[in-house]
Amino acid sequence: MDSVITTAAKEINRDELEKLKRSATQKALFRRRAGKFALVIVNLAMSIFVLLPLLYAVSIAFMPSSELFTTEMNLIPGNPTLENFRQAMVKIPLNRFIVNSFFVAGCITFGQILSCSLAAFSFSFLDFKGKNLLFMVVMATMMIPGEATIISNYLTVSGLHWLDSYNVLIIPYLTSAMGIFLFRQFYKSFPISLYESARIDGCSNLRFIYSILIPLTKSAIGAMAVYTFINAWNMYMWPLLVTGSDRMRTVQIGIGMLDSVDSQSISMMIAGVVMIIIPSISVFIAGQRQLIRGMFSGAVKG
Amino acid sequence: MASLSFVNVCKTYKNGLTVVKDFNLDIKDREFLILVGPSGCGKSMTLRMIAGLEDITSGELWIDGQLMNMTSPQSRDLSMVFQSYALYPHLTVYQNMAFGLKVHKVPKDEIEKRVGRAAEILHISHLLDRKPSALSGGQKQRVAIGSVIVRQPKAYLMDEPLSNLDAKLRSQMRVELAKIHRELGATIIYVTHDQVEAMTLGTRIVVMNSGVIQQAASPNDIYENPVNKFVAGFIGSPSMNFFPVWVARRGEKICLEFGKNKLIANEICSKRLVEDGYVGRRVYLGIRPEDFHEEGPEEQKILFDVEMKEVLGAEILFHGRINREEICVRLSPNVKAEPGERLPVYVDMDRIKLFDMDTEQNIIYV
Known part of the structure; x- marks a missing residue:
C-alpha cells in the first residue's frame, strides 16, 4: 500500500518537475528574445539617426524646389522628380568631371599600390645600408601637413609646365608614406622563410613579388586600393589650385561650381552630391571586407 | 651532387658577437653530414x-671547387628544407613542388615526371591537388622534402625538418629520410639538436658548441671516442655521468677514488694516466648509464642511493646520487630496487672515459 502511494507521489513530482522545467525554459527563451528584439530596435534607431542626413540628402535630390522651401516638414518627396539631376548635368559638365575623377583616382590608386608595395618590399625584405634611417625619413614626411608644402609644390609643377593637365593631378600623388607604412606593416607579418625558400629555389625578387607576395597580400592591396581611391576621389584643394579649365576639373570642384551666387538651388546641388558619392560608396562597399581585414591584419593572432 | 669546403669561416654580427x-x-x-x-x-x-x-664575415666557402662567398642564393644551386616547411599557402602541393623547377624553366613534361616520382617516393601522390592548409604536419613535411628533392640540386640543406612532428611520425620520417639519401645518393647537410636523429641518420656528425666545431666523426666514433667532456655529455641519451675523481697509485695499480668508492683503472687507462702525469x-x-651492470668483480663495485626510477619496459633507469653527484644507471628490468634504497652496481672499466x-x-682519446 505504502509503495503505491510513494509511486503516485513520485509520478506527481515528476509531472510537476517537468512543468517547472518547461516554464523555466520558456521564461529564459522569452528573456533572450526580448533582449535580442531590444538590441535590434536600438540598432535601428541608431542607424536611422546616423544615416538621416544621407537619406534626407537623397530625398532632397528627388524633391522639386517647391516642396523643399515650405514650412511643412517634407522628409519624403511628394512628387519625386529627376529634374534636379538633369539640371546639375546641364549646369556643369558633370560627366566630364566624373570621367576625370575616375581616371585620376584610378591612376593614383594603381601608382600608389605599385610604388608603395615595391618600397615596402625593400624596407621589409632587403638588407641595405641606411635602411632604417631612410624609412624614418619617409615616415617623417607624414608629419608635414599637405597645406604647408602646397605653394612650393605649385611652383614646382608650374615650372614644369604641368598646370591644368592630368600630369599635375596624378604624378605628385603616385606614392605616399602612409601606403609604404601600411604595406611594410603587412609584410612584417609575412613569414621570411617563404622569401628565403623562394630565393634558394632560384627566384628573383621581382618574380617573388609577382608570384608569391602579391597573391598572398591581396587583402593589404585591397585595403590600400579602397583607401587610396576614396582619398583621391575626394581631393579638393590641389585640383582647385592646379586646374583651371572644365576639361581638367574633378567632381569635387564641380560640386563647388554648382554652389555659385547666381544659381542657388540647394536641391540641384544635393542631386550633384548624391551623384558623386555613389562611386566612392560603391568602392567602399565592394572593398570593405578587404579594407577591414587589411587594417586589422596582425592585430590578433590568427 | 657536390663536395663542400669551409676554410676558416667566421660569422660576426654587427654588434661584435661572433656566432661561428x-x-x-x-x-x-x-655524404649525409649532421650538424648537431x-x-x-x-x-x-x-x-x-x-x-x-x-654573409660570411671572413673565410672561404667552396662548393664543387668554386668560391661561393659572394654568390647569391639563387645561383648556388642548392635547396633547403626549413623548420617551418616554408610551403606557399596559395599554391597546391603540385604547384609547390613544381615551383623551383618552373623558375629554372624545366620543360612541363619533365616537371610532371619529376614531381610524380618524388610524390611516389614520399607517398603523397593522392595529395597533389590539395592546398597546404588541408595537410597534416607530417604531410606538410613530406611536401617540403618533395619540393626539395624534385630540384636535383648540388646539395640538400635541412634545418631541423622533423622538429615539429610528434615522436612516432619523427621516427617514421627518419627512416624515410635515410631511404631517400640511399636512393638519391645525395649530399645532405642536416641540422638538428636531436642526437637520436644525428646518430641514426648521419654518415658523419659534426658536434658544435659556441660556434666552434668540437668534433667531426662518424656516429660510432663520436659515441665511443668523444674528444672532450662536452661531446661525451651531449651525445648519448641519457647523457654520460661525470664524477670528479682522484687518481691515486695503490701498490701496482692506479685507482680512481671518489668518496668511499674506489675503482681500479684498466691497463690502457693506467698507462695513459701515468704517462701524462695525472697521478x-x-x-x-x-661513465655512460648503460656501462653499469648488476653483477661484476668486487673492485668495480660502487654504491649509490636510488632517488627515482623510470620503468621503460625493456629496461629501468635509476636516478640517484653518489656523494653529491647525480647519477643515472640503466639496468635490466629484473633489478628490484626502490627509491630510498642503496643499490650496488658494477662499472665496466673498459668503457669508462677520463x-x-x-x-x-x-685523456684516453685515440
Whole structure:
C-alpha cells in the first residue's frame, strides 16, 4: 500500500518537475528574445539617426524646389522628380568631371599600390645600408601637413609646365608614406622563410613579388586600393589650385561650381552630391571586407 | 651532387658577437653530414651561410671547387628544407613542388615526371591537388622534402625538418629520410639538436658548441671516442655521468677514488694516466648509464642511493646520487630496487672515459 502511494507521489513530482522545467525554459527563451528584439530596435534607431542626413540628402535630390522651401516638414518627396539631376548635368559638365575623377583616382590608386608595395618590399625584405634611417625619413614626411608644402609644390609643377593637365593631378600623388607604412606593416607579418625558400629555389625578387607576395597580400592591396581611391576621389584643394579649365576639373570642384551666387538651388546641388558619392560608396562597399581585414591584419593572432 | 669546403669561416654580427668561429670542414660528395649542438651553437647559421642567406664575415666557402662567398642564393644551386616547411599557402602541393623547377624553366613534361616520382617516393601522390592548409604536419613535411628533392640540386640543406612532428611520425620520417639519401645518393647537410636523429641518420656528425666545431666523426666514433667532456655529455641519451675523481697509485695499480668508492683503472687507462702525469691529480670520470651492470668483480663495485626510477619496459633507469653527484644507471628490468634504497652496481672499466679537469679533453682519446 505504502509503495503505491510513494509511486503516485513520485509520478506527481515528476509531472510537476517537468512543468517547472518547461516554464523555466520558456521564461529564459522569452528573456533572450526580448533582449535580442531590444538590441535590434536600438540598432535601428541608431542607424536611422546616423544615416538621416544621407537619406534626407537623397530625398532632397528627388524633391522639386517647391516642396523643399515650405514650412511643412517634407522628409519624403511628394512628387519625386529627376529634374534636379538633369539640371546639375546641364549646369556643369558633370560627366566630364566624373570621367576625370575616375581616371585620376584610378591612376593614383594603381601608382600608389605599385610604388608603395615595391618600397615596402625593400624596407621589409632587403638588407641595405641606411635602411632604417631612410624609412624614418619617409615616415617623417607624414608629419608635414599637405597645406604647408602646397605653394612650393605649385611652383614646382608650374615650372614644369604641368598646370591644368592630368600630369599635375596624378604624378605628385603616385606614392605616399602612409601606403609604404601600411604595406611594410603587412609584410612584417609575412613569414621570411617563404622569401628565403623562394630565393634558394632560384627566384628573383621581382618574380617573388609577382608570384608569391602579391597573391598572398591581396587583402593589404585591397585595403590600400579602397583607401587610396576614396582619398583621391575626394581631393579638393590641389585640383582647385592646379586646374583651371572644365576639361581638367574633378567632381569635387564641380560640386563647388554648382554652389555659385547666381544659381542657388540647394536641391540641384544635393542631386550633384548624391551623384558623386555613389562611386566612392560603391568602392567602399565592394572593398570593405578587404579594407577591414587589411587594417586589422596582425592585430590578433590568427 | 657536390663536395663542400669551409676554410676558416667566421660569422660576426654587427654588434661584435661572433656566432661561428674558425670553421674548417670538408664535406664529401654523397655524404649525409649532421650538424648537431645545443641551441645557439651556430649550426643553423652555418647552414644559412652555405645557402647564402647569411654573409660570411671572413673565410672561404667552396662548393664543387668554386668560391661561393659572394654568390647569391639563387645561383648556388642548392635547396633547403626549413623548420617551418616554408610551403606557399596559395599554391597546391603540385604547384609547390613544381615551383623551383618552373623558375629554372624545366620543360612541363619533365616537371610532371619529376614531381610524380618524388610524390611516389614520399607517398603523397593522392595529395597533389590539395592546398597546404588541408595537410597534416607530417604531410606538410613530406611536401617540403618533395619540393626539395624534385630540384636535383648540388646539395640538400635541412634545418631541423622533423622538429615539429610528434615522436612516432619523427621516427617514421627518419627512416624515410635515410631511404631517400640511399636512393638519391645525395649530399645532405642536416641540422638538428636531436642526437637520436644525428646518430641514426648521419654518415658523419659534426658536434658544435659556441660556434666552434668540437668534433667531426662518424656516429660510432663520436659515441665511443668523444674528444672532450662536452661531446661525451651531449651525445648519448641519457647523457654520460661525470664524477670528479682522484687518481691515486695503490701498490701496482692506479685507482680512481671518489668518496668511499674506489675503482681500479684498466691497463690502457693506467698507462695513459701515468704517462701524462695525472697521478695525484683530479680528473673527471665519465661513465655512460648503460656501462653499469648488476653483477661484476668486487673492485668495480660502487654504491649509490636510488632517488627515482623510470620503468621503460625493456629496461629501468635509476636516478640517484653518489656523494653529491647525480647519477643515472640503466639496468635490466629484473633489478628490484626502490627509491630510498642503496643499490650496488658494477662499472665496466673498459668503457669508462677520463677527462682533464682544466681542459676537459679526453685523456684516453685515440
